[in-house]
Amino acid sequence: MERKDQIFDDEQTSGSNTSIWMLKTPVKSFNTLSRPMETDVLIVGGGVAGLMTAYELLTNGKRVILVEDGEIGSGETHRTSAHLTYSLDTQYSDLESRFGEEEAKLIGDAHKTAIDWIEELVKREKIACHFKRVDGFLFPHPTDKEDVIEKEFEVTNRFGFETSIHEIIPGFLKGNNKRCLLFPQQAQFNILLFLLALADIVEQKGGQIFTRSKAKKFTENSVEVNGFTVNAKHIVLATNTPIAGPLITHTKQWPYRTYAIAAEIPKGSVEYALWWDTGDQDAPWVQKPYHYVRIEEGDGDVDYLIVGGEDYKTGQEDRENIPAEIRYKNLEMWAKDHFPNISGIAAKWSGQVINTVDGCGFIGKNPGSETTYIITGDSGNGITNAAIGAQLITDLILGKENKWAEVFDPSRSVFKHAPGDYLKEVGNMIRQYTDWLMPGDQKTIEELKPGEGAVLREGLKKIAVFRDEQDKLHICSAVCPHLGAIVQWNADEKTFDCPAHGSRFSALGKVINGPSNGDLGEKDE
Ligand SMILES: Cc1cc2nc3c(=O)[nH]c(=O)nc-3n(C[C@H](O)[C@H](O)[C@H](O)COP(=O)(O)OP(=O)(O)OC[C@H]3O[C@@H](n4cnc5c(N)ncnc54)[C@H](O)[C@@H]3O)c2cc1C
Ligand code: FES
Incomplete structure (x- = not known):
């Protein structure tokens, strides 16, 4: 890797x-x-x-x-991870209670039509991108209620989505003895x-x-x-x-970080499909982190099993105190528990998703x-x-x-x-501003090793400090130019992430994710 x-x-x-x-x-x-x-x-x-x-x-x-x-x-x-699906992050039973039957069905129809639209585009323009129609399977997370699958089946079936219940999870090599909901004719491609x-x-x-x-x-x-x-x-x-x-x-959508690994798996040993669990109901976040899984074509005799999950709110890793290396390990262990034939990890990475409240x-x-x-x-x-x-x-x-x-x-x-x-x-966002009163990371500038960053207090100010591999220090204001929250060091991706609305900055302070459009130390426009 x-x-x-x-x-x-x-x-x-x-x-x-x-x-x-x-x-x-x-x-x-x-x-x-x-x-x-x-x-x-x-x-x-x-x-x-x-x-x-x-x-x-x-x-x-x-x-x-x-x-x-x-x-x-x-x-x-x-x-x-490029699953193309109308099995949405927010389950249809929740969408229906929020929007009512007609609008919840319309949202699902829009995503279903989107898959068809992408397929037609790929065919019309003859794009070689490994596009495939595949089945998708939603299964319960161990922390979720027993009837979650039946409830989702009832709603999706009433909406005309042709879902059906299976007594075991097709494709899983181990731990497949759970009821799951089949969403037929989903898709995947190489993005x-x-x-x-x-x-x-x-x-x-x-x-x-x-x-x-x-x-x-x-x-x-x-x-x-x-x-x-x-x-x-x-x-x-x-x-x-x-x-x-x-x-x-x-204030209507919030940034979450999500983690993914691509594990090598013998080619053809698992059928192409998409899988998701219903999310860890014990997690402290509004949006419950769930596992998302699929296979991607590899070269030679290897395919890749992509497994994602372990989400938390951007810039708020300290609330769970689970460092990134443990999050990646958790994904790997989960993958081994269900697909014992995986071998090396070809890639691991994280990214940001923006979850709307409704x-x-x-x-x-x-x-x-x-x-x-x-x-x-x-x-x-x-x-x-x-x-x-x-x-x-x-x-x-x-x-x-x-x-x-x-x-x-x-x-x-x-x-x-x-x-x-x-x-x-909104309450969570407001609490992020108390970081102004906190002492900052435990380290001093002198203790930072090459490749490390931290947010430190300097008198009344907070500074974002990064020591590069040549031992050169880069120091910026730690105040997010968007609306003034204090950024946090993300040691895994080597970025400064804002816990208020998810702006992210490189180790040198350059903006890489909005809503800020200015760098650290610049005033936002
Ligand atoms: C780990 C992970 C797994 C995911 N899995 C799935 C999945 O299975 N299925 C699915 O449907 N979705 C999934 N998603 C979500 C999906 O990948 C993203 O929603 C989607 O790729 C976002 O596309 P975008 O074009 O909106 O944003 P981006 O790809 O971020 O593009 C926005 C672009 O705007 C540019 N930009 C920003 N500011 C400026 C500026 N001032 N001037 C010029 N350019 C600017 C940025 O550089 C960036 O390239 C996943 C996301 C992650 C992180
Ligand atoms: S204050 Fe809004 S993203 Fe930082």
Whole structure:
């Protein structure tokens, strides 16, 4: 496994670990934007949401410019596990109690349609990306209620999703004696093969893509990119979490870190399928961490078993006091318990997902704007959320009606749907500001080893300190430029992570995840 102990290249990736996709397929560069420009639609973000939206807009005759401040796929997209499913992070019984039957079914239908949309796109454009239809199996976590599967079966069946109950979990080599719910005709693919091919297709269709091109200073019809003005009739923020617009969106969705491993397994020893448990109900977080599992084609006689889980709220690792190496070990042990034939671990990495309080993504006009649109609130279903976003945003820009517009509307009240969870998450965010009063990490600057970072107190100030491999110290303010919370050192990915709304910064203080659009030490715009 490749592990970068040095400072990672923050234009290639959003952390020091490398995902299985990136290990096999490097991310891709295009030209850098270096002159003023004008277009129908400016898309900010070169992940799966930005590129799918660019494709759909171009197909519908719009002129598109896409700018990405790193490389194509260098955000959270290359950290995914790429299950394509309508078995959502929030179970349908919960969605129904929050939204009512009609809207809960509409959300499920949107994700189901998104899988079909991706399949058609792959076929139409002949993209070689290991796309496969596979079965998906939801099984109970040991901490969950006994009737969880029956309840989910009743709701999904009433919604017409053709689910069925199995008495054992197909595919598991051990520990399979649990009832589970089959979601038929789900899918999987290799995300980077898909994304890089899609970027080329977007260019062939006349879209202009610029990488290493950072968007700043947003107005209703213009954005500054690398210091040049880009005028656009419409702006799409496909930046995973919005980097412009009102704070309110950041009180309706919350960032969680999630961990993944890719273990080597003899080729063909396990049928392709997707598996999830229903989540650890004893975990202290509003969004309960669950295991997500699938197989990916490997080279020679090896496939990869991808196992993810162990989530916690970004920047709040200390609440459970479980370091990253234990989280990876837990995933490995879980994998061995169910697939004893795994051998080496080919890759391990973590990433960030943005969970909405009511369980449905936010896609549509950025609240308060008539010309800026957002695609966010991905949860563990961000790829289908992005495909819904591509279709819905295109319809909104074309002035067409879309049946998903109201339920995915970013201006909707999540308080109405999930008041308890809303208050818990807002309370948690407010508590993060007490870090201003805390002493800081135990270490002193002198005790920091090469490759280590820490947040330290210096008089009344808090500083983010990193000692690089050449023994050089890098010191920034530890105050997040977004709204002033104190960042935390993430020793595994070598980043400073903000516990309030999930902004992340490289060891040198450069912003790598929003909502902040400024570096540590800079004032946010
Ligand atoms: C471990 C893990 C497992 C997951 N598993 C699944 C799964 O099985 N199924 C599923 O559907 N989803 C899954 N997800 C979620 C899914 O991968 C993400 O939701 C999705 O990839 C996000 O895509 P995106 O385009 O919204 O964001 P990103 O890929 O993060 O793209 C946003 C881009 O915007 C760029 N950007 C930000 N600010 C600026 C700026 N100012 N100027 C220019 N560019 C900017 C960033 O550099 C970035 O590249 C998983 C996520 C993780 C981390
Ligand atoms: S992300 Fe909002 S204060 Fe840091």
